[in-house]
Amino acid sequence: MREIVVLDVKDNVATTLEDLNPGELVCFKSGNRKIEITVLNKINYGHKFAIMEIKKGQSIIKYGEIIGTATSNINIGEHVHIHNVIGNRARSVN
Amino acid sequence: MSEMGFYGYSRSNNRPGIRNYVGIFSAVTCANQLTQNIANKVDNCVSFTHSHGCGQVKSDLKIVEKVLINLINNPNIGAAIIVGIGCEGVQVSNIYRKCRSMGKPLDYVVLMDESGYKNALDIGIKKAQRLADEIKKQEKVWQPLSELLVGIKCGASDTTSGLISNPLVGHTVDLLIDRGASVVFGEVTEFIGAENYLAKRCKTQKIKQKLMEAVENIEKRIIDTGEDIRGGQPSEGNIRGGITTLEEKSLGAINKSGSRKISDFLQYGDRVSIKGLIAMDYPGREPEALTGAAAAGAQLIIFTTGLGAPQGFPFVPIIKVTGNKNTSLKLKTHIDYYEKFLSGNNEFKEGANKLLKKIINIANGEKSKSEELSFYEPTNIWVKGPVI
Numbered sequence A: 001m002r003e004i005v006v007l008d009v010k011d012n013v014a015t016t017l018e019d020l021n022p023g024e025l026v027c028f029k030s031g032n033r034k035i036e037i038t039v040l041n042k043i044n045y046g047h048k049f050a051i052m053e054i055k056k057g058q059s060i061i062k063y064g065e066i067i068g069t070a071t072s073n074i075n076i077g078e079h080v081h082i083h084n085v086i087g088n089r090a091r092s093v094n
Numbered sequence B: 001m002s003e004m005g006f007y008g009y010s011r012s013n014n015r016p017g018i019r020n021y022v023g024i025f026s027a028v029t030c031a032n033q034l035t036q037n038i039a040n041k042v043d044n045c046v047s048f049t050h051s052h053g054c055g056q057v058k059s060d061l062k063i064v065e066k067v068l069i070n071l072i073n074n075p076n077i078g079a080a081i082i083v084g085i086g087c088e089g090v091q092v093s094n095i096y097r098k099c100r101s102m103g104k105p106l107d108y109v110v111l112m113d114e115s116g117y118k119n120a121l122d123i124g125i126k127k128a129q130r131l132a133d134e135i136k137k138q139e140k141v142w143q144p145l146s147e148l149l150v151g152i153k154c155g156a157s158d159t160t161s162g163l164i165s166n167p168l169v170g171h172t173v174d175l176l177i178d179r180g181a182s183v184v185f186g187e188v189t190e191f192i193g194a195e196n197y198l199a200k201r202c203k204t205q206k207i208k209q210k211l212m213e214a215v216e217n218i219e220k221r222i223i224d225t226g227e228d229i230r231g232g233q234p235s236e237g238n239i240r241g242g243i244t245t246l247e248e249k250s251l252g253a254i255n256k257s258g259s260r261k262i263s264d265f266l267q268y269g270d271r272v273s274i275k276g277l278i279a280m281d282y283p284g285r286e287p288e289a290l291t292g293a294a295a296a297g298a299q300l301i302i303f304t305t306g307l308g309a310p311q312g313f314p315f316v317p318i319i320k321v322t323g324n325k326n327t328s329l330k331l332k333t334h335i336d337y338y339e340k341f342l343s344g345n346n347e348f349k350e351g352a353n354k355l356l357k358k359i360i361n362i363a364n365g366e367k368s369k370s371e372e373l374s375f376y377e378p379t380n381i382w383v384k385g386p387v388i
Helices: B029-041 B058-072 B092-102 B117-136 B159-178 B195-199 B205-224 B236-240 B246-257 B286-296 B325-330 B348-363 B369-373
Strands: A013-016 A025-030 A033-038 A048-050 A059-062 A065-070 B005-008 B021-026 B045-048 B077-084 B106-110 B141-144 B149-154 B182-185 B262-266 B277-280 B300-304 B318-322
Touching: A013 A025, A013 A059, A065 B246, B005 B348, B021 B029, B021 B058, B021 B117, B029 B045, B029 B077, B029 B117, B058 B077, B058 B092, B058 B286, B077 B092, B077 B117, B092 B106, B106 B117, B149 B159, B149 B246, B149 B286, B159 B182, B159 B246, B159 B300, B159 B318, B159 B348, B182 B246, B195 B205, B195 B246, B205 B262, B277 B286, B286 B300, B300 B348, B318 B348, B318 B369
Parallel strands: B021 B045, B021 B077, B077 B106, B149 B182, B149 B300, B182 B277, B262 B277, B300 B318
Antiparallel strands: A013 A048, A025 A033, A059 A065, B005 B141
């Protein structure tokens, strides 16, 4: 098993603690559920990939909470980062 | 479930101490050297120093006085000496008078009332020795876990903090709260971006309002300096490390507060007088944050770190927790608890129970790494206004 973290069963992304290569089949757990996913891109240490299909406009869930919104459709195994996610609350006050 | 507990020193109208020190407290920055030199000469003495107590606006002097009183009231302090030079804004006599109802042996030293620095030092040492002898007689008795107030802090964070050590501590906080113990957490700058998550955990509308106000205030203070904390967040380094949004960054930090309801929101350095999970307006920087938790009355503090922060606190044991394997090996003299990588979220339960056991052991007198290192300086008090 790879060192991949899913922090809450509601999460639709996982975070890796090892560098993952495109096309690699990875196996890890979300709660008691075993997940097998082929990652589509290079996913570096600390980065996220989708463990469910996420449509444009849907929320990205980590820690069981919304961390942002998808700006394009995201496939299972695809890198999830600033190129396809925007934060909802990082606004300037003035 | 058998009742968990620890052996501690009973205090009147207060939680029990897990340590029993004579605390030498500086009333003003100019008395720091005298304070430290008294403490260094007598066994079982600790000193608390800071850079305030004079040349400040009235509201700040009030904060300094309140924090010093609440630090003296910390359960780990068995007796205290207040030290001043004589002309300070925070008057030694006021602190002494307001601390008398605590029922602790107390004394004071004012340099200008004695014949010079050397004489004041000799008098201070004699007084400290007398108090140390006096509290030596106190014995530990069994105390239920519900008598514990634990502070929470993180520092020198890295990728593993948000993924391992902070969630682990969050699970441990839930265990503590469910067993009747209390927890205080702060670092309000980390609330920015995750306010809504914290707001929905507040027990009442009033608590929620106070929490949101504190977030707004710190944000305004930062904007007043010409900076916008949201503008550059997450930072370039965060983004390279895989953090995508400010919400993600903040949630990674504040999930160390667990998932239970927030029973109160206190101003910096207020004393916690109820049970439950308490949020406090303390900043992220260690010298001020740890003082905030100690003034709240925390008998010990859990501190998560990725890179291996060395900070301790003079009279509150700090338990360092990391999820970074390299740090746990390289800086093993700093780290009390290492949690290895976890797959799925169930295993946090096992780790949280182990960490709870560690907390009880340290409460029972086992030395934490911060105590072994005696790495305590500097300490400070968080104030709002300028030095005048």
